[in-house]
Amino acid sequence: MSLSRGTAAPRDAERIINVIETPTRFSTLDWGRVDLDRYPHMVTESPGPKSREIHARCTKYFKGLSEQVKLFPVVFESGEGCILRDADGNEYIDFSSGIYVATLGHCHPKISEAVAKMAGQLMNAHDFTTPIKTALMEKLAQILPGDLNGFQLYDSGTTAVEAGLRVMRAATKKNEILSCFNDYHGKTQGAVSLGHIRSFVYGAVRVPGMHMVPRPDTYRPMWTKPDGTIDTDKHIEFYDEYIDKATVHNVAGFCLEPIQGWGGTIMPPDDFFPKLRKFCDDRNLLLMADEVLTSWGRTGRYLCMEHWGVVPDIVTIGKGFGNGFPVTCVAVREPYKESFEAISASSSYGGNPMACAAALASTQVIEEENLNEWAEHLGNVAIKRMQKMKDEHPIVGDVRAKGCLLGIEMVKDRVTKQPFNEAGKLVYQKAFRKGLAWIPAGHILRLSPPIVMDEATLVRGLDIVDEAIAETEKELLG
Ligand SMILES: Cc1ncc(COP(=O)(O)O)c(C=O)c1O
Numbered sequence: 001m002s003l004s005r006g007t008a009a010p011r012d013a014e015r016i017i018n019v020i021e022t023p024t025r026f027s028t029l030d031w032g033r034v035d036l037d038r039y040p041h042m043v044t045e046s047p048g049p050k051s052r053e054i055h056a057r058c059t060k061y062f063k064g065l066s067e068q069v070k071l072f073p074v075v076f077e078s079g080e081g082c083i084l085r086d087a088d089g090n091e092y093i094d095f096s097s098g099i100y101v102a103t104l105g106h107c108h109p110k111i112s113e114a115v116a117k118m119a120g121q122l123m124n125a126h127d128f129t130t131p132i133k134t135a136l137m138e139k140l141a142q143i144l145p146g147d148l149n150g151f152q153l154y155d156s157g158t159t160a161v162e163a164g165l166r167v168m169r170a171a172t173k174k175n176e177i178l179s180c181f182n183d184y185h186g187k188t189q190g191a192v193s194l195g196h197i198r199s200f201v202y203g204a205v206r207v208p209g210m211h212m213v214p215r216p217d218t219y220r221p222m223w224t225k226p227d228g229t230i231d232t233d234k235h236i237e238f239y240d241e242y243i244d245k246a247t248v249h250n251v252a253g254f255c256l257e258p259i260q261g262w263g264g265t266i267m268p269p270d271d272f273f274p275k276l277r278k279f280c281d282d283r284n285l286l287l288m289a290d291e292v293l294t295s296w297g298r299t300g301r302y303l304c305m306e307h308w309g310v311v312p313d314i315v316t317i318g319k320g321f322g323n324g325f326p327v328t329c330v331a332v333r334e335p336y337k338e339s340f341e342a343i344s345a346s347s348s349y350g351g352n353p354m355a356c357a358a359a360l361a362s363t364q365v366i367e368e369e370n371l372n373e374w375a376e377h378l379g380n381v382a383i384k385r386m387q388k389m390k391d392e393h394p395i396v397g398d399v400r401a402k403g404c405l406l407g408i409e410m411v412k413d414r415v416t417k418q419p420f421n422e423a424g425k426l427v428y429q430k431a432f433r434k435g436l437a438w439i440p441a442g443h444i445l446r447l448s449p450p451i452v453m454d455e456a457t458l459v460r461g462l463d464i465v466d467e468a469i470a471e472t473e474k475e476l477l478g
Pocket residue numbers: 156157158159161184185186187257261262290291292293318
Protein backbone atom coordinates (compact mmCIF):
# COMPACT_ATOMS: atom_id res chain seq x y z
CA MET A 1 0.00 0.00 0.00
CA SER A 2 1.49 3.35 -0.96
CA LEU A 3 1.14 6.58 0.96
CA SER A 4 -1.20 8.89 -0.84
CA ARG A 5 0.83 11.81 -2.22
CA GLY A 6 -2.31 13.90 -2.07
CA THR A 7 -2.05 14.05 1.73
CA ALA A 8 1.71 14.69 1.76
CA ALA A 9 3.07 16.26 4.94
CA PRO A 10 2.71 20.03 5.12
CA ARG A 11 6.01 21.84 5.52
CA ASP A 12 5.33 24.11 8.45
CA ALA A 13 3.95 23.64 11.91
CA GLU A 14 0.99 25.95 11.44
CA ARG A 15 -0.41 23.91 8.59
CA ILE A 16 -0.13 20.68 10.57
CA ILE A 17 -2.00 22.13 13.52
CA ASN A 18 -4.62 23.65 11.23
CA VAL A 19 -5.48 20.14 10.13
CA ILE A 20 -7.67 19.87 13.21
CA GLU A 21 -8.74 23.46 13.43
CA THR A 22 -10.97 23.47 10.39
CA PRO A 23 -13.42 26.30 11.04
CA THR A 24 -16.85 24.75 11.02
CA ARG A 25 -20.34 25.39 12.30
CA PHE A 26 -20.53 21.81 13.55
CA SER A 27 -22.40 21.49 16.87
CA THR A 28 -21.61 18.45 18.98
CA LEU A 29 -24.87 18.73 20.91
CA ASP A 30 -26.90 18.70 17.67
CA TRP A 31 -24.87 15.74 16.44
CA GLY A 32 -25.33 13.89 19.75
CA ARG A 33 -29.11 14.40 19.80
CA VAL A 34 -30.98 11.07 19.53
CA ASP A 35 -34.23 10.65 17.62
CA LEU A 36 -36.31 8.95 20.31
CA ASP A 37 -39.01 7.99 17.80
CA ARG A 38 -36.42 5.58 16.41
CA TYR A 39 -34.01 4.67 19.21
CA PRO A 40 -33.48 2.31 20.87
CA HIS A 41 -34.30 0.15 17.87
CA MET A 42 -34.34 -3.58 18.57
CA VAL A 43 -34.96 -5.82 15.55
CA THR A 44 -34.03 -9.18 17.09
CA GLU A 45 -33.76 -10.61 20.57
CA SER A 46 -30.47 -9.49 22.06
CA PRO A 47 -27.80 -10.84 21.89
CA GLY A 48 -29.12 -11.88 18.47
CA PRO A 49 -28.12 -14.83 16.28
CA LYS A 50 -25.29 -13.04 14.47
CA SER A 51 -23.87 -11.74 17.74
CA ARG A 52 -23.95 -15.20 19.25
CA GLU A 53 -22.28 -16.80 16.21
CA ILE A 54 -19.47 -14.22 15.93
CA HIS A 55 -18.91 -14.15 19.71
CA ALA A 56 -18.57 -17.94 19.83
CA ARG A 57 -15.95 -17.88 17.03
CA CYS A 58 -13.97 -15.05 18.60
CA THR A 59 -13.96 -16.37 22.15
CA LYS A 60 -12.64 -19.73 21.02
CA TYR A 61 -9.34 -17.81 21.08
CA PHE A 62 -9.91 -14.47 22.82
CA LYS A 63 -9.97 -15.07 26.57
CA GLY A 64 -10.35 -13.14 29.79
CA LEU A 65 -13.53 -11.17 29.22
CA SER A 66 -14.88 -8.52 31.57
CA GLU A 67 -18.13 -9.01 33.51
CA GLN A 68 -19.69 -6.42 31.22
CA VAL A 69 -19.27 -8.80 28.27
CA LYS A 70 -19.72 -12.11 30.10
CA LEU A 71 -23.15 -11.00 31.34
CA PHE A 72 -24.19 -9.67 27.94
CA PRO A 73 -22.13 -11.09 25.05
CA VAL A 74 -23.35 -8.84 22.26
CA VAL A 75 -21.14 -8.04 19.25
CA PHE A 76 -20.89 -4.35 18.37
CA GLU A 77 -20.15 -3.27 14.83
CA SER A 78 -20.42 0.49 14.85
CA GLY A 79 -21.24 3.52 16.92
CA GLU A 80 -22.19 7.10 16.27
CA GLY A 81 -22.64 9.69 18.97
CA CYS A 82 -24.86 8.19 21.67
CA ILE A 83 -25.91 5.14 19.63
CA LEU A 84 -24.24 1.70 19.38
CA ARG A 85 -25.16 -0.78 16.64
CA ASP A 86 -24.77 -4.56 16.99
CA ALA A 87 -24.15 -7.27 14.40
CA ASP A 88 -27.88 -8.05 14.12
CA GLY A 89 -28.81 -4.42 13.44
CA ASN A 90 -30.09 -3.66 16.96
CA GLU A 91 -29.40 -0.08 17.98
CA TYR A 92 -28.82 0.82 21.63
CA ILE A 93 -28.74 4.08 23.54
CA ASP A 94 -25.25 4.12 24.98
CA PHE A 95 -24.74 4.65 28.70
CA SER A 96 -21.25 3.09 28.71
CA SER A 97 -19.08 5.28 26.44
CA GLY A 98 -17.25 1.97 25.83
CA ILE A 99 -15.90 1.94 29.35
CA TYR A 100 -15.99 5.68 30.27
CA VAL A 101 -13.90 6.32 27.14
CA ALA A 102 -16.04 7.81 24.33
CA THR A 103 -17.05 10.75 26.52
CA LEU A 104 -17.82 12.92 23.48
CA GLY A 105 -19.78 10.15 21.75
CA HIS A 106 -18.65 7.40 19.42
CA CYS A 107 -16.63 8.50 16.39
CA HIS A 108 -16.93 12.23 16.95
CA PRO A 109 -16.31 13.60 13.44
CA LYS A 110 -13.73 16.18 14.50
CA ILE A 111 -11.72 13.63 16.47
CA SER A 112 -11.96 10.88 13.83
CA GLU A 113 -10.91 13.38 11.17
CA ALA A 114 -7.95 14.61 13.22
CA VAL A 115 -6.70 11.05 13.81
CA ALA A 116 -7.28 9.99 10.18
CA LYS A 117 -5.33 12.96 8.88
CA MET A 118 -2.38 12.19 11.16
CA ALA A 119 -2.59 8.50 10.16
CA GLY A 120 -1.88 9.62 6.60
CA GLN A 121 0.88 11.97 7.64
CA LEU A 122 3.02 10.61 10.51
CA MET A 123 2.14 7.77 12.86
CA ASN A 124 5.23 7.53 15.04
CA ALA A 125 8.35 9.54 15.74
CA HIS A 126 9.18 8.08 19.18
CA ASP A 127 9.41 11.00 21.60
CA PHE A 128 10.80 13.49 19.10
CA THR A 129 8.98 16.79 19.26
CA THR A 130 6.22 17.22 16.69
CA PRO A 131 4.13 20.33 16.03
CA ILE A 132 0.95 18.54 17.06
CA LYS A 133 2.51 17.50 20.39
CA THR A 134 3.66 21.07 20.93
CA ALA A 135 0.13 22.34 20.36
CA LEU A 136 -1.23 19.78 22.83
CA MET A 137 1.36 20.70 25.48
CA GLU A 138 0.48 24.37 25.20
CA LYS A 139 -3.24 23.66 25.39
CA LEU A 140 -2.82 21.46 28.49
CA ALA A 141 -0.72 24.09 30.26
CA GLN A 142 -3.41 26.65 29.46
CA ILE A 143 -6.44 24.74 30.72
CA LEU A 144 -5.17 22.74 33.72
CA PRO A 145 -5.46 24.38 37.14
CA GLY A 146 -2.59 25.82 39.19
CA ASP A 147 0.94 25.08 38.08
CA LEU A 148 0.20 21.66 36.59
CA ASN A 149 2.46 22.25 33.63
CA GLY A 150 4.83 19.29 33.26
CA PHE A 151 3.55 16.46 31.05
CA GLN A 152 4.40 13.05 29.65
CA LEU A 153 2.12 10.97 27.42
CA TYR A 154 1.28 7.25 27.49
CA ASP A 155 -0.99 4.75 25.77
CA SER A 156 -3.02 3.37 28.68
CA GLY A 157 -4.25 4.43 32.08
CA THR A 158 -2.11 1.82 33.79
CA THR A 159 1.16 2.93 32.20
CA ALA A 160 0.35 6.52 33.14
CA VAL A 161 -0.29 5.46 36.75
CA GLU A 162 3.00 3.56 36.87
CA ALA A 163 4.85 6.60 35.54
CA GLY A 164 3.10 8.85 38.08
CA LEU A 165 4.21 6.55 40.91
CA ARG A 166 7.78 6.62 39.58
CA VAL A 167 7.71 10.42 39.49
CA MET A 168 6.38 10.45 43.04
CA ARG A 169 9.28 8.33 44.24
CA ALA A 170 11.88 10.23 42.22
CA ALA A 171 10.63 13.59 43.48
CA THR A 172 10.59 12.59 47.16
CA LYS A 173 13.34 9.96 47.18
CA LYS A 174 10.92 7.92 49.28
CA ASN A 175 9.16 4.76 48.26
CA GLU A 176 6.12 3.98 50.39
CA ILE A 177 2.77 4.92 48.88
CA LEU A 178 -0.72 4.93 50.38
CA SER A 179 -3.95 4.27 48.53
CA CYS A 180 -7.47 3.43 49.63
CA PHE A 181 -9.66 0.34 50.04
CA ASN A 182 -11.46 -0.48 46.77
CA ASP A 183 -9.48 1.97 44.65
CA TYR A 184 -8.57 0.85 41.15
CA HIS A 185 -5.45 1.96 39.30
CA GLY A 186 -4.82 -0.70 36.66
CA LYS A 187 -3.49 -4.24 36.43
CA THR A 188 0.30 -4.04 36.38
CA GLN A 189 2.17 -4.97 39.54
CA GLY A 190 2.58 -1.45 40.95
CA ALA A 191 -0.91 -0.27 40.06
CA VAL A 192 -2.60 -3.43 41.28
CA SER A 193 -0.77 -3.13 44.59
CA LEU A 194 -2.72 0.08 45.21
CA GLY A 195 -6.09 -1.49 44.49
CA HIS A 196 -8.41 -4.31 45.45
CA ILE A 197 -5.66 -6.77 44.56
CA ARG A 198 -7.60 -9.99 45.08
CA SER A 199 -10.00 -9.02 42.29
CA PHE A 200 -7.32 -8.57 39.69
CA VAL A 201 -4.29 -10.77 40.21
CA TYR A 202 -4.71 -14.41 41.06
CA GLY A 203 -2.18 -15.41 43.69
CA ALA A 204 -0.54 -11.98 43.75
CA VAL A 205 1.21 -10.32 46.63
CA ARG A 206 1.19 -6.61 47.25
CA VAL A 207 4.47 -4.90 46.43
CA PRO A 208 6.30 -4.01 49.66
CA GLY A 209 5.80 -0.37 50.57
CA MET A 210 2.27 -0.14 49.13
CA HIS A 211 -0.35 0.50 51.84
CA MET A 212 -4.14 0.57 51.84
CA VAL A 213 -6.23 2.73 54.16
CA PRO A 214 -10.00 3.34 54.35
CA ARG A 215 -11.50 6.39 52.67
CA PRO A 216 -14.71 8.17 53.57
CA ASP A 217 -17.67 6.88 51.57
CA THR A 218 -20.81 9.01 51.76
CA TYR A 219 -23.16 6.00 51.54
CA ARG A 220 -21.25 3.58 53.78
CA PRO A 221 -19.40 5.79 56.25
CA MET A 222 -16.92 3.99 58.45
CA TRP A 223 -16.69 6.74 61.04
CA THR A 224 -19.52 9.13 61.81
CA LYS A 225 -20.00 12.09 64.13
CA PRO A 226 -22.59 11.90 66.95
CA ASP A 227 -25.13 13.56 64.61
CA GLY A 228 -24.71 10.68 62.14
CA THR A 229 -22.82 12.66 59.46
CA ILE A 230 -19.59 11.34 58.06
CA ASP A 231 -16.47 12.11 60.09
CA THR A 232 -13.76 13.06 57.61
CA ASP A 233 -11.39 14.25 60.34
CA LYS A 234 -11.36 10.76 61.86
CA HIS A 235 -10.03 9.39 58.56
CA ILE A 236 -7.28 11.99 58.45
CA GLU A 237 -6.38 11.25 62.08
CA PHE A 238 -6.24 7.57 61.19
CA TYR A 239 -3.82 8.27 58.30
CA ASP A 240 -1.59 10.14 60.72
CA GLU A 241 -1.57 7.23 63.14
CA TYR A 242 -1.18 4.67 60.36
CA ILE A 243 1.87 6.43 58.92
CA ASP A 244 3.33 6.61 62.38
CA LYS A 245 2.70 3.00 63.37
CA ALA A 246 2.46 0.93 60.16
CA THR A 247 5.02 2.40 57.75
CA VAL A 248 8.80 2.67 57.94
CA HIS A 249 8.47 6.47 57.72
CA ASN A 250 9.55 6.51 54.12
CA VAL A 251 6.19 7.63 52.68
CA ALA A 252 6.21 9.51 49.36
CA GLY A 253 2.48 10.27 49.41
CA PHE A 254 -1.03 9.22 48.48
CA CYS A 255 -2.29 7.95 45.14
CA LEU A 256 -6.07 7.75 44.94
CA GLU A 257 -9.11 8.19 42.74
CA PRO A 258 -11.21 11.33 43.28
CA ILE A 259 -14.38 9.24 42.90
CA GLN A 260 -14.00 5.47 42.79
CA GLY A 261 -15.11 4.28 39.35
CA TRP A 262 -14.52 0.52 39.35
CA GLY A 263 -15.60 0.47 43.01
CA GLY A 264 -19.06 1.68 41.91
CA THR A 265 -19.11 5.49 41.68
CA ILE A 266 -18.18 5.86 45.35
CA MET A 267 -18.32 9.52 46.36
CA PRO A 268 -16.17 11.22 48.99
CA PRO A 269 -17.67 13.94 51.19
CA ASP A 270 -16.88 17.44 49.89
CA ASP A 271 -14.44 18.19 52.70
CA PHE A 272 -12.26 15.09 52.11
CA PHE A 273 -9.86 16.24 49.42
CA PRO A 274 -9.31 19.76 50.84
CA LYS A 275 -8.49 18.12 54.19
CA LEU A 276 -6.29 15.48 52.59
CA ARG A 277 -4.47 18.21 50.63
CA LYS A 278 -3.73 20.06 53.87
CA PHE A 279 -2.63 16.85 55.60
CA CYS A 280 -0.23 16.10 52.72
CA ASP A 281 1.15 19.66 52.84
CA ASP A 282 1.62 19.49 56.63
CA ARG A 283 3.32 16.08 56.46
CA ASN A 284 5.40 16.84 53.35
CA LEU A 285 3.64 14.15 51.30
CA LEU A 286 2.71 14.27 47.62
CA LEU A 287 -0.88 13.94 46.50
CA MET A 288 -1.40 12.01 43.28
CA ALA A 289 -4.92 11.93 41.85
CA ASP A 290 -5.63 9.07 39.47
CA GLU A 291 -8.10 10.79 37.15
CA VAL A 292 -7.89 8.23 34.36
CA LEU A 293 -11.65 7.73 34.67
CA THR A 294 -12.88 11.03 36.11
CA SER A 295 -11.09 13.50 33.82
CA TRP A 296 -11.91 15.34 30.58
CA GLY A 297 -15.51 16.26 31.04
CA ARG A 298 -16.78 13.09 32.67
CA THR A 299 -17.74 14.89 35.90
CA GLY A 300 -18.23 18.34 34.37
CA ARG A 301 -14.63 19.51 34.78
CA TYR A 302 -11.32 18.74 33.07
CA LEU A 303 -10.23 17.34 36.44
CA CYS A 304 -12.70 16.09 39.02
CA MET A 305 -10.47 17.57 41.74
CA GLU A 306 -11.49 21.02 40.47
CA HIS A 307 -14.88 20.45 42.12
CA TRP A 308 -13.14 20.74 45.47
CA GLY A 309 -10.62 23.43 44.51
CA VAL A 310 -7.71 21.03 45.03
CA VAL A 311 -4.64 20.92 42.80
CA PRO A 312 -2.89 17.55 43.08
CA ASP A 313 0.89 17.35 42.74
CA ILE A 314 0.61 14.60 40.16
CA VAL A 315 -2.44 13.64 38.13
CA THR A 316 -3.16 10.94 35.57
CA ILE A 317 -5.57 11.69 32.73
CA GLY A 318 -7.07 9.06 30.43
CA LYS A 319 -10.16 7.48 28.88
CA GLY A 320 -12.07 10.51 27.51
CA PHE A 321 -8.75 12.29 26.85
CA GLY A 322 -8.56 10.71 23.38
CA ASN A 323 -12.29 9.85 23.20
CA GLY A 324 -11.45 6.30 22.08
CA PHE A 325 -7.95 6.73 20.74
CA PRO A 326 -5.54 5.27 23.33
CA VAL A 327 -3.78 8.29 24.78
CA THR A 328 -3.16 9.14 28.43
CA CYS A 329 -1.16 11.76 30.29
CA VAL A 330 0.72 12.31 33.52
CA ALA A 331 0.64 15.95 34.57
CA VAL A 332 2.78 17.27 37.43
CA ARG A 333 3.14 20.60 39.21
CA GLU A 334 6.06 22.88 38.42
CA PRO A 335 8.36 21.67 41.25
CA TYR A 336 8.17 18.06 40.06
CA LYS A 337 8.68 18.55 36.29
CA GLU A 338 12.34 17.66 36.35
CA SER A 339 11.58 14.34 38.05
CA PHE A 340 10.42 13.03 34.65
CA GLU A 341 14.12 13.10 33.71
CA ALA A 342 14.93 10.67 36.53
CA ILE A 343 12.43 8.02 35.48
CA SER A 344 13.29 7.46 31.82
CA ALA A 345 9.77 8.59 31.02
CA SER A 346 9.42 7.95 27.27
CA SER A 347 7.68 4.97 25.66
CA SER A 348 7.15 3.56 22.16
CA TYR A 349 3.65 4.92 21.60
CA GLY A 350 3.33 7.71 24.17
CA GLY A 351 2.63 11.02 22.45
CA ASN A 352 2.56 9.65 18.91
CA PRO A 353 1.09 12.16 16.44
CA MET A 354 -2.29 10.40 16.11
CA ALA A 355 -2.63 10.30 19.92
CA CYS A 356 -1.79 13.98 20.20
CA ALA A 357 -4.28 14.82 17.44
CA ALA A 358 -7.02 12.88 19.24
CA ALA A 359 -6.31 14.50 22.62
CA LEU A 360 -6.04 17.99 21.19
CA ALA A 361 -9.25 17.61 19.17
CA SER A 362 -11.14 16.24 22.23
CA THR A 363 -9.91 19.12 24.35
CA GLN A 364 -10.85 21.70 21.73
CA VAL A 365 -14.34 20.24 21.36
CA ILE A 366 -14.94 20.37 25.14
CA GLU A 367 -13.55 23.88 25.40
CA GLU A 368 -15.14 25.44 22.33
CA GLU A 369 -18.59 23.98 23.01
CA ASN A 370 -18.64 24.40 26.81
CA LEU A 371 -19.28 20.69 27.27
CA ASN A 372 -18.08 20.64 30.87
CA GLU A 373 -21.06 22.84 31.73
CA TRP A 374 -23.38 20.58 29.77
CA ALA A 375 -22.06 17.47 31.56
CA GLU A 376 -22.70 19.11 34.92
CA HIS A 377 -26.22 20.05 33.84
CA LEU A 378 -26.91 16.47 32.69
CA GLY A 379 -25.77 15.22 36.10
CA ASN A 380 -28.40 17.43 37.75
CA VAL A 381 -31.09 16.11 35.40
CA ALA A 382 -29.98 12.51 36.02
CA ILE A 383 -29.91 12.68 39.81
CA LYS A 384 -33.49 13.97 39.93
CA ARG A 385 -34.71 11.05 37.80
CA MET A 386 -32.60 8.59 39.80
CA GLN A 387 -33.87 9.95 43.10
CA LYS A 388 -37.37 9.05 41.90
CA MET A 389 -36.19 5.46 41.35
CA LYS A 390 -34.91 5.41 44.92
CA ASP A 391 -38.23 6.77 46.20
CA GLU A 392 -40.16 4.04 44.40
CA HIS A 393 -37.94 0.93 44.63
CA PRO A 394 -36.88 -0.47 48.03
CA ILE A 395 -34.00 -2.38 46.38
CA VAL A 396 -32.38 0.89 45.32
CA GLY A 397 -30.22 1.81 48.30
CA ASP A 398 -28.44 4.85 46.90
CA VAL A 399 -28.13 6.91 43.73
CA ARG A 400 -25.13 9.07 42.91
CA ALA A 401 -24.10 11.51 40.21
CA LYS A 402 -21.24 13.89 39.49
CA GLY A 403 -21.71 15.18 35.97
CA CYS A 404 -22.16 12.11 33.77
CA LEU A 405 -20.53 9.73 36.25
CA LEU A 406 -23.56 7.94 37.71
CA GLY A 407 -24.16 5.02 40.06
CA ILE A 408 -27.11 3.06 41.42
CA GLU A 409 -26.56 0.76 44.39
CA MET A 410 -28.84 -2.26 44.81
CA VAL A 411 -29.40 -3.51 48.36
CA LYS A 412 -31.41 -6.28 49.99
CA ASP A 413 -32.30 -4.05 52.87
CA ARG A 414 -32.08 -0.28 53.18
CA VAL A 415 -31.13 -0.47 56.87
CA THR A 416 -28.40 -3.12 56.72
CA LYS A 417 -27.36 -2.01 53.19
CA GLN A 418 -26.60 -5.64 52.34
CA PRO A 419 -25.43 -5.73 48.70
CA PHE A 420 -27.95 -7.29 46.26
CA ASN A 421 -25.67 -8.80 43.61
CA GLU A 422 -28.35 -10.85 41.91
CA ALA A 423 -30.47 -7.74 41.44
CA GLY A 424 -27.53 -5.82 39.97
CA LYS A 425 -26.93 -8.58 37.43
CA LEU A 426 -30.59 -8.91 36.43
CA VAL A 427 -31.19 -5.17 36.07
CA TYR A 428 -28.09 -4.90 33.88
CA GLN A 429 -29.21 -7.70 31.57
CA LYS A 430 -32.85 -6.65 31.38
CA ALA A 431 -32.04 -3.02 30.53
CA PHE A 432 -29.49 -4.13 27.93
CA ARG A 433 -32.14 -6.34 26.27
CA LYS A 434 -34.43 -3.31 26.10
CA GLY A 435 -31.75 -1.34 24.25
CA LEU A 436 -29.49 0.29 26.85
CA ALA A 437 -25.75 -0.42 26.67
CA TRP A 438 -24.10 0.10 30.08
CA ILE A 439 -21.76 -1.21 32.82
CA PRO A 440 -22.33 -3.59 35.75
CA ALA A 441 -20.25 -3.72 38.94
CA GLY A 442 -21.72 -6.44 41.14
CA HIS A 443 -24.59 -4.89 43.07
CA ILE A 444 -23.74 -1.41 41.81
CA LEU A 445 -24.85 -0.31 38.37
CA ARG A 446 -22.51 2.10 36.65
CA LEU A 447 -23.77 4.56 34.08
CA SER A 448 -21.45 6.61 31.93
CA PRO A 449 -23.44 8.29 29.15
CA PRO A 450 -21.52 10.40 26.63
CA ILE A 451 -21.61 13.99 27.86
CA VAL A 452 -22.95 15.09 24.47
CA MET A 453 -26.31 13.45 25.12
CA ASP A 454 -29.53 15.49 25.05
CA GLU A 455 -31.69 15.62 28.19
CA ALA A 456 -34.59 13.63 26.71
CA THR A 457 -32.30 10.73 25.76
CA LEU A 458 -30.70 10.75 29.19
CA VAL A 459 -34.14 10.51 30.81
CA ARG A 460 -35.26 7.82 28.31
CA GLY A 461 -32.21 5.72 29.23
CA LEU A 462 -32.98 6.13 32.93
CA ASP A 463 -36.62 5.18 32.25
CA ILE A 464 -35.31 1.91 30.78
CA VAL A 465 -33.25 1.33 33.95
CA ASP A 466 -36.35 2.05 36.03
CA GLU A 467 -38.42 -0.50 34.05
CA ALA A 468 -35.65 -3.09 34.51
CA ILE A 469 -35.52 -2.41 38.26
CA ALA A 470 -39.31 -2.78 38.56
CA GLU A 471 -39.23 -6.13 36.70
CA THR A 472 -36.28 -7.36 38.77
CA GLU A 473 -37.99 -6.39 42.00
CA LYS A 474 -41.05 -8.35 40.96
CA GLU A 475 -39.01 -11.37 39.88
CA LEU A 476 -36.84 -11.55 43.01
CA LEU A 477 -39.18 -10.32 45.71
CA GLY A 478 -42.58 -11.26 44.23
C1 LIG B 1 -8.89 5.17 37.98
C2 LIG B 1 -8.29 4.27 36.95
N1 LIG B 1 -6.95 4.17 36.88
C3 LIG B 1 -6.35 3.38 35.97
C4 LIG B 1 -7.09 2.62 35.09
C5 LIG B 1 -6.42 1.73 34.10
O1 LIG B 1 -6.57 2.26 32.82
P1 LIG B 1 -6.37 1.35 31.53
O2 LIG B 1 -7.44 0.32 31.51
O3 LIG B 1 -6.47 2.33 30.40
O4 LIG B 1 -4.99 0.77 31.65
C6 LIG B 1 -8.49 2.69 35.12
C7 LIG B 1 -9.31 1.89 34.21
O5 LIG B 1 -10.49 1.73 34.35
C8 LIG B 1 -9.10 3.53 36.09
O6 LIG B 1 -10.44 3.61 36.19
